[in-house]
Amino acid sequence: MSSKPVDFPAKLVYQPTQNFIEQVASKAPAPGGGSAAALSGAVGAALLSMVCTLTIGKKGYAEVEDELQEVRARTEAARARLSGLIDEDTAAFNRFRVARKLPARNDAEKKAKDEEIAAATTMTIEVPLTTMQMCLEALHEVPTVAQKGNVNCVSDAGVGACQLFTGLEGGAYNVLINLDGLEDPAKVQALREKVRAARKEGRALFEQATKIVTEKLDGSHTNPA
Amino acid sequence: MSSKPVDFPAKLVYQPTQNFIEQVASKAPAPGGGSAAALSGAVGAALLSMVCTLTIGKKGYAEVEDELQEVRARTEAARARLSGLIDEDTAAFNRFRVARKLPARNDAEKKAKDEEIAAATTMTIEVPLTTMQMCLEALHEVPTVAQKGNVNCVSDAGVGACQLFTGLEGGAYNVLINLDGLEDPAKVQALREKVRAARKEGRALFEQATKIVTEKLDGSHTNPA
Numbered sequence: 103m104s105s106k107p108v109d110f111p112a113k114l115v116y117q118p119t120q121n122f123i124e125q126v127a128s129k130a131p132a133p134g135g136g137s138a139a140a141l142s143g144a145v146g147a148a149l150l151s152m153v154c155t156l157t158i159g160k161k162g163y164a165e166v167e168d169e170l171q172e173v174r175a176r177t178e179a180a181r182a183r184l185s186g187l188i189d190e191d192t193a194a195f196n197r198f199r200v201a202r203k204l205p206a207r208n209d210a211e212k213k214a215k216d217e218e219i220a221a222a223t224t225m226t227i228e229v230p231l232t233t234m235q236m237c238l239e240a241l242h243e244v245p246t247v248a249q250k251g252n253v254n255c256v257s258d259a260g261v262g263a264c265q266l267f268t269g270l271e272g273g274a275y276n277v278l279i280n281l282d283g284l285e286d287p288a289k290v291q292a293l294r295e296k297v298r299a300a301r302k303e304g305r306a307l308f309e310q311a312t313k314i315v316t317e318k319l320d321g322s323h324t325n326p327a
Numbered sequence: 328m329s330s331k332p333v334d335f336p337a338k339l340v341y342q343p344t345q346n347f348i349e350q351v352a353s354k355a356p357a358p359g360g361g362s363a364a365a366l367s368g369a370v371g372a373a374l375l376s377m378v379c380t381l382t383i384g385k386k387g388y389a390e391v392e393d394e395l396q397e398v399r400a401r402t403e404a405a406r407a408r409l410s411g412l413i414d415e416d417t418a419a420f421n422r423f424r425v426a427r428k429l430p431a432r433n434d435a436e437k438k439a440k441d442e443e444i445a446a447a448t449t450m451t452i453e454v455p456l457t458t459m460q461m462c463l464e465a466l467h468e469v470p471t472v473a474q475k476g477n478v479n480c481v482s483d484a485g486v487g488a489c490q491l492f493t494g495l496e497g498g499a500y501n502v503l504i505n506l507d508g509l510e511d512p513a514k515v516q517a518l519r520e521k522v523r524a525a526r527k528e529g530r531a532l533f534e535q536a537t538k539i540v541t542e543k544l545d546g547s548h549t550n551p552a
Binding site for chain 1: 341342343348354359360361367373376377381406479481482483486487489493519523540544
């Protein structure tokens with residue numbers, strides 16, 4: 103008899119995309135916005151990588167080749183990390199849900215339960231915080247990719263910017279909603295500030311990218327925003 | 328011997344999410360931003376559906392139950408349509424790529440090739456136009472869902488808004504980049520106007536949703552934008 107642990111449920115990213123969408127739509131609270139934000143971030147980083155790849159080695163782009171090689175190394179690292187965060191976010195949520203149902207029939211159990219809830223709460227904050235930060239880092243690459251990448255892929259750079267912005271905003275929303283579980287008001291305040299600063303920085307990069315892409319695509323050079 | 332047609336490549340949505348991300352990142356130009364935009368739209372609609380489901384029948388939400396039932400019927404229809412558009416966008420791109428490689432050794436072949444290129448071009452415009460329009464429709468539901476839905480899911484409503492905004496913007500970018508293939512300048516101008524109007528309307532709804540969600544989540548009620 104094998105004692106191999108059963109890996110169930112399988113990782114979200116190994117399941118068909120259709121299942122992911124259906125599970126989000128279902129009454130199960132996870133996967134929800136946190137995993138969706140990480141997915142957006144991963145797809146956004148993937149789009150930037152693709153634009154770099156479709157630029158490097160192409161005629162007329164020799165000058166930017168080295169720079170885009172370096173950008174791609176960073177967007178590929180971001181893509182790998184963000185892909186992992188899709189499952190980590192749902193795992194954090196499920197850990198918290200299980201922790202809240204632990205027995206607390208005596209002092210020892212009560213202490214263990216409190217500790218597990220605190221650890222799970224920290225995880226539900228740190229995972230989307232990482233999603234947010236990875237997306238912010240990748241957003242810094244967008245103006246370069248949109249400006250210098252293969253002009254035939256400028257729409258892909260634009261969609262990448264939107265996806266990363268969604269990952270940043272979505273991560274931020276998930277950090278904020280889970281701050282309720284923290285007791286230390288100074289820590290809560292510091293995290294709120296961190297989120298606010300990241301959103302402000304990310305918004306500026308996103309608007310810059312939107313402007314570049316829209317001007318390249320729209321004959322009239324009018325920003326619709 | 329079976330003569331059953333081989334369904335290859337399999338639909339993108341039936342493949343693992345990890346594969347989708349990897350295919351986006353790869354040197355293959357499709358799936359690219361168009362399919363990614365449709366995916367965002369589908370996930371965004373799914374998130375709104377989830378928030379409705381986690382509100383309907385819950386204590387304290389009896390007043391909004393009927394309204395959210397109706398919203399959910401619409402977001403579920405949008406989700407189904409947008410899920411299909413993930414594959415339709417890549418199919419349109421591939422059709423165009425194949426059309427451009429058709430032989431044109433004589434007048435008959437040249438005519439057939441021109442017609443196929445024209446039909447494929449129309450498809451590469453109409454598919455992201457539909458993505459854009461479905462996302463815009465679903466964005467109209469976001470203020471209601473964010474304002475009246477279960478407050479414990481307000482972050483999911485916020486991520487849904489971002490995803491739909493990405494689907495709208497991403498669809499728009501893909502319409503615009505494919506307009507180059509059209510010859511009728513009046514048609515191009517009309518489509519540019521359509522895209523501009525949709526983006527303006529969608530942006531206003533997105534900013535409204537961002538404000539509602541941020542105020543509900545951020546103790547200081549300061550919009551970071």
